[in-house]
Amino acid sequence: METLGIWIGALCTLAIFSYLLRENPFFRTAEHLFIGMAAGIGIFYGYQSIVTNAWNPLFNPGDEPRQWFMIVPLVLGVLLYTRFLKKGKWISRIPLGFMVGVGSALAIRGVIGASFMNQITATMSLPLWGVMSKFGIDSLLFILGVLGTLIYFYFSREQKGPLKVGASIGKWVMMIAFGASFGNTVMARMSLLVGRIYYLLGEWLAIL
Amino acid sequence: MRRELPIAITFVSGILFLLDYFVKIPYLSEYVVGHFLDWAIVVAAFALLLGAANLLRIHVQRIVKGKKEWWNSLILLVAMFVMAIVPIIWTQQNAVYEYLFKHFFEHLNGTMFSLLAFYIASAAYRAFRIRTKEATVLLIAAVVVMLGATPIGAAIWKGFPQYSDWLQTVFTTAGMRGIMIGASLGAMVTALRIIFGIDRSYFGGQ
Amino acid sequence: MKWLEKLQTIDRRIIYLLLALSIILPLLFPIGLPLEISKNTQAVYEQIDKLPPGSVVLVSYDWDAASAPELLPQAEAITKHILEKKLKLVAVALWNQGATFADRVHNSVAPEVGAEYGKDYVNLGYRPGQAVVLNSLARDIHATFPEDVTRTRTASIPMMQDIKTIEDIDLIVCLSAGDPGLRTYIEQIGAQYPVTITGGVTAVSVPGMLPYLQSGDLVGLLGGMSGAAQYEMLVDRPGLGMGGMDAQSIAHLLIIAFIFIGNIAYVAVGRKKK
Numbered sequence: 001m002e003t004l005g006i007w008i009g010a011l012c013t014l015a016i017f018s019y020l021l022r023e024n025p026f027f028r029t030a031e032h033l034f035i036g037m038a039a040g041i042g043i044f045y046g047y048q049s050i051v052t053n054a055w056n057p058l059f060n061p062g063d064e065p066r067q068w069f070m071i072v073p074l075v076l077g078v079l080l081y082t083r084f085l086k087k088g089k090w091i092s093r094i095p096l097g098f099m100v101g102v103g104s105a106l107a108i109r110g111v112i113g114a115s116f117m118n119q120i121t122a123t124m125s126l127p128l129w130g131v132m133s134k135f136g137i138d139s140l141l142f143i144l145g146v147l148g149t150l151i152y153f154y155f156s157r158e159q160k161g162p163l164k165v166g167a168s169i170g171k172w173v174m175m176i177a178f179g180a181s182f183g184n185t186v187m188a189r190m191s192l193l194v195g196r197i198y199y200l201l202g203e204w205l206a207i208l
Numbered sequence: 209m210r211r212e213l214p215i216a217i218t219f220v221s222g223i224l225f226l227l228d229y230f231v232k233i234p235y236l237s238e239y240v241v242g243h244f245l246d247w248a249i250v251v252a253a254f255a256l257l258l259g260a261a262n263l264l265r266i267h268v269q270r271i272v273k274g275k276k277e278w279w280n281s282l283i284l285l286v287a288m289f290v291m292a293i294v295p296i297i298w299t300q301q302n303a304v305y306e307y308l309f310k311h312f313f314e315h316l317n318g319t320m321f322s323l324l325a326f327y328i329a330s331a332a333y334r335a336f337r338i339r340t341k342e343a344t345v346l347l348i349a350a351v352v353v354m355l356g357a358t359p360i361g362a363a364i365w366k367g368f369p370q371y372s373d374w375l376q377t378v379f380t381t382a383g384m385r386g387i388m389i390g391a392s393l394g395a396m397v398t399a400l401r402i403i404f405g406i407d408r409s410y411f412g413g414q
Numbered sequence: 415m416k417w418l419e420k421l422q423t424i425d426r427r428i429i430y431l432l433l434a435l436s437i438i439l440p441l442l443f444p445i446g447l448p449l450e451i452s453k454n455t456q457a458v459y460e461q462i463d464k465l466p467p468g469s470v471v472l473v474s475y476d477w478d479a480a481s482a483p484e485l486l487p488q489a490e491a492i493t494k495h496i497l498e499k500k501l502k503l504v505a506v507a508l509w510n511q512g513a514t515f516a517d518r519v520h521n522s523v524a525p526e527v528g529a530e531y532g533k534d535y536v537n538l539g540y541r542p543g544q545a546v547v548l549n550s551l552a553r554d555i556h557a558t559f560p561e562d563v564t565r566t567r568t569a570s571i572p573m574m575q576d577i578k579t580i581e582d583i584d585l586i587v588c589l590s591a592g593d594p595g596l597r598t599y600i601e602q603i604g605a606q607y608p609v610t611i612t613g614g615v616t617a618v619s620v621p622g623m624l625p626y627l628q629s630g631d632l633v634g635l636l637g638g639m640s641g642a643a644q645y646e647m648l649v650d651r652p653g654l655g656m657g658g659m660d661a662q663s664i665a666h667l668l669i670i671a672f673i674f675i676g677n678i679a680y681v682a683v684g685r686k687k688k
Contacts, residue, residue, distance in 0.1 A: 005311035012312055016319035020326055020430055029280055034316035036284035037308070039260045040291025045510040045540050046256035047296055052561045053541070054250040062567065073247035077254030081261070090210040093411050095251050097214035098221050100410050102248050104399035105225030106545040110601030112229075114631045116392040118605065119385050122629035132628075133377035134370060142382045149386020170386065175342050177383030179349025180376055181621045184638070186328055186350070187357055188484065188618035190437075190665040191639035193325035194658040195483025196318060197437045208441060208657075229606075245550040246557055252543035300514055300539070300563050309514050317479035317511075325665075329433045330426050333672040337680055351670050357617070357640050359447035360663035369450060376624060385625040 010204040013196060050077065145173040215405040222403030260288065349375055421679040429672070436668040440660040447660055454627065455644040457634030461585060461612045462492070467500035469584040470577055474599065474613075475505060475512030477591035481616050482515070485589050487642035487655035488614040489519045492587055493535075495649045497527045502573050503535035504583070506559065508547060508594040513540040513563055532571050539563040544594035548602040552580040580607045588613035596623060600631045614641055 015030035054074050057067040076095040083092035123146050132138035148169030151159075159167050202208040221244060227233065228241045267281035275281075291313075295305045338344050355361030356372020401407035462471065473493065477485045496503050505516040516537045529535055538559035541547045551558040555578055556568050568574050576582060586609055590596040596613045604611045610633055615623055617638030626632040636645055639662055642655030 001307075005307060008311045009315040012315040013319045016316060016323065019323060021427070025277070028277065029283060030316055031320075032280040032284040033287050033312065034320060035263070036287030037291045037313045037316070039263050039284075040288040041309075041313070041510055042256050043260045043288065043292035044295045044300070045513070046253045046260075046542065047292070048539075049253035049256075049541055050250055052559075052565075053246065053253070057560065064569070069243055070246075070250070073250035076247065076251050080251070080254050080258060083258075084261070084265075090214075093210075093214035094217060095254075096411070097217040099248060099251055099255070100402060101218035101221030102225055102244060102546060104218075104402045105222040105229075106549060106602065107399045108226060108396050109229045110545060110598070110605070111392045111395050113605030114601045114626065114629075115388055115597075116396070118629045118631055119389050119392075119625055122625075123385065134374040138374070138378050142378050145379055145382025146386050146389075149383050150389060152386070153390045170383075171342070172345060173379050174383045174387075175345045176349040176375055176379040177387075177621060179346035180353045180380040181618075182346065183350040183353030183357070184617045184620050186332070186354055186666065186669050187638050187640070187662070188616045189322070189325040189328050190662055190669075191484045191617065191658065192318065192322035192480065193433070194437055194441075194639065194661045194665070195654065196315075196322045197434070197661070198441060198483070198654060198658060199315070201438065201441055242550075242553055242557075245546055245553070248546040249541050249543040249550060249558065252546065253541075256542050299565055301517060306514070306517075309511075310518075314479040314482065318482060321480035326430045326433060329669060329672060330429050332669050333424070333429055333676040336673045336676060338677050347673065351673075354666040354670060357637070358663040358666050359449050359659055360667060362450055363447055369452075373452070376621070377628070380621050381624040381628050384621050385628070388622075388625050 006203050010200060013200060050074075144169055148173055214411065215408065219403060219405060222399075226403070260292075263288065349379075418679050418682045421675065422683055433665065433668060436664045437661040440664045441657075444657075445660045445663075447663060449643055449647055449656070449659065451644045451648065452637075452641075454635045454637065455641055455648070458492075458587075458612050458614070458636055459495070459634075459645065459648050461610060461634055462495050462499065462501070462587070465499065465501055465584055468502065470502045470504060470582055471496050471585045471587055472504045472506065472583045473516075474586065474588040474590070474595075475507040475516045476509045476595035476598075477515070477589060477616075478509055478511040481591035483654060483658070484616045484638045484642060485591060485614065486515060486519070487639070487646060487653045488636050489515065489589050490523055490653055491642060491645040491649050491651055491655070492589075492614070492636075493519050493523045494527060494651050495645075496587075497523060497529040497534060498649070500534075502577070503529075504555075504574075504577060505535065505537045506547075506551070507540040508544060508598065509591070510540045510542075513537065517563065532566075533573055536571055536573060537563045538568065545598055545602050548594075548598060552603055552607055554579060555582075580609055583609055585609070586611045586613070589615075590619065591616050592619060595619075596632070597626075600626050604631050614645075 012030055015026040018024055019027040054070045058070040061067065076098060080092050080095045082088040123143060126139050126143055128140050128143070129136055130139040132142060148166050150170070151163055151166035152170030152174065154163070157163065224236065224241065224244065228237045264285070267285050270281040271278050291308060294302055298305070336347070338347055352368060352375055353372050355364065355368045361368035361372070398407065402410065465471070473496070475489065493503065507513040507516060520535060520537060524531070524535065539562060541558060547558060556574070559568050561567055562571060580603060586599055586603065588596045588599045588611065590613060596615055599611050603609065612632065612634045614636030620635070620637040623632060623635055627635055636642060639655055639658055643659045646653050646655045
């Protein structure tokens with residue numbers, strides 16, 4: 001059974017790789033199989049979460065107190081499906097509104113601390129001269145880099161004089177950042193391919 | 209009612225969670241926010257099924273109408289039902305589910321994304337042109353990082369890992385931080401616009 | 415200079431073939447290049463290593479099969495370290511496939527170190543809702559995950575008796591391939607509760623995490639397959655990470671060569687046209 005599984009895995013891999021030569025029926029079948037399985041996994045976890053987090057606490061509480069309030073999300077959840085109706089379509093906006101409200105507030109709560117204030121204070125608390133990685137000038141370069149990048153995206157005033165210098169620093173710093181991002185992206189993609197070939201050579205052909 | 213009710217609900221739930229962040233109000237923070245969080249998980253679970261419901265609708269139609277390559281739609285639906293029903297009945301630690309996940313799904317998903325390795329190689333050859341000074345700097349940073357992160361870099365020159373670390377610690381971090389602060393401001397403004405009902409695009413075309 | 419013009423219009427299939435060979439050959443004939451441990455990998459190791467036995471580590475599986483070559487070896491090496499140190503491991507997932515990968519990692523590592531399910535480690539599975547799930551689990555883990563993946567009530571699992579809110583967690587290790595993931599943990603939990611967050615990401619996510627490392631919101635970071643290889647070396651458990659490093663190295667050299675050859679051909683042909 002395990003050997004059959006490895007052959008299936010190899011055939012699935014090769015069916016998808018065949019797309020590199022040209023679009024073909026094997027790829028399309030594999031693609032549909034993939035989407036179907038991914039959707040199936042989604043259904044399972046959706047169902048499982050509804051049962052464990054709402055249905056059981058409401059209808060099968062066991063030794064714990066029954067949670068009557070759990071009727072609310074069950075109703076809200078079902079209302080999401082009114083979007084398939086012609087007349088009652090607007091009702092689906094009620095649960096949607098709830099989720100969007102909670103989601104937006106949590107987005108603000110998240111961003112405001114770690115990604116906004118902490119980033120500003122961490123930059124402000126750096127000394128003007130200090131080693132961050134290699135040279136004493138690192139710290140100064142870093143602070144100029146952050147300020148320059150911010151100035152680059154400042155469009156409320158025409159960029160001339162000091163603003164132009166700042167924006168120019170920002171541009172070069174971002175070029176280095178994008179270069180490093182490109183390098184990291186290459187690294188990630190190659191790792192995925194290494195993983196696939198490792199499987200084909202190691203598990204399927206067993207020559208590693 | 210049709211327009212106001214959803215906007216009012218967005219406003220109330222949004223403001224409640226914002227209040228809870230800045231000032232902890234005894235009953236509100238402990239009880240109401242806690243319940244809202246529990247509810248939101250369940251509603252998100254229903255939303256997860258929504259995508260599958262859409263797929264079901266489209267592919268049943270394709271099969272019924274006998275569209276071109278309708279058997280692929282059939283394969284999709286069978287795969288969907290098997291991957292859903294088996295763990296629903298016997299949990300995710302069931303041998304059949306684990307077998308299907310390990311031998312079919314993992315390879316399909318993994319290979320689909322590993323195709324990008326070939327495209328990035330092809331793009332590196334055909335599209336990465338050093339036309340400007342900016343592109344030259346970008347290229348140098350990319351090369352140093354690529355060599356610095358793998359053992360071959362250090363084997364060629366001991367400086368590669370060090371300079372890769374320097375570029376990333378000083379310049380990449382600074383650039384990313386600048387972008388992050390700007391993007392955070394944007395995210396906060398967008399979220400506030402949604403909570404206050406100014407931006408209603410998420411309701412679809414209104 | 416006709417060959418230079420030809421070089422510019424080379425068939426993409428030749429590029430594909432060369433790339434495949436650059437990975438196949440080093441896998442078949444390993445060079446055994448020595449690995450260096452980066453300071454960020456070392457920092458992750460130290461965060462786990464300094465915890466006293468019995469401390470609780472929350473490991474979050476926020477990735478799918480597409481990122482498995484980078485994050486599965488990271489997860490296995492880190493899990494070995496956690497269980498070997500006799501720490502309690504609570505696995506959760508913000509990506510639905512993560513719950514299955516958590517089972518896979520536990521099944522392969524737990525027997526090696528003699529760890530027992532329910533006593534030393536537990537898999538609470540996946541819940542949808544992203545940031546909502548994290549805010550919810552910070553308040554009440556048992557309400558967020560009323561049952562584990564085996565459908566045992568969380569309240570009845572021995573090791574979960576004393577693990578109820580974020581205050582009972584000593585360290586968060588988030589292994590993430592994007593959002594929701596490490597950033598979500600830093601934003602939703604790190605900024606609001608005094609718990610240390612560390613983790614591992616795919617190489618492509620590394621630049622986006624660097625500002626958090628500098629600001630101290632994130633302590634230590636494993637980056638991609640090379641981060642996995644370094645951690646495998648630290649805990650002495652060779653796997654795909656270490657096995658794939660030579661291939662990764664040669665593939666990088668090839669990409670760099672592609673960029674240079676592509677440009678030489680472009681410049682040469684461009685000059686001739688002028």
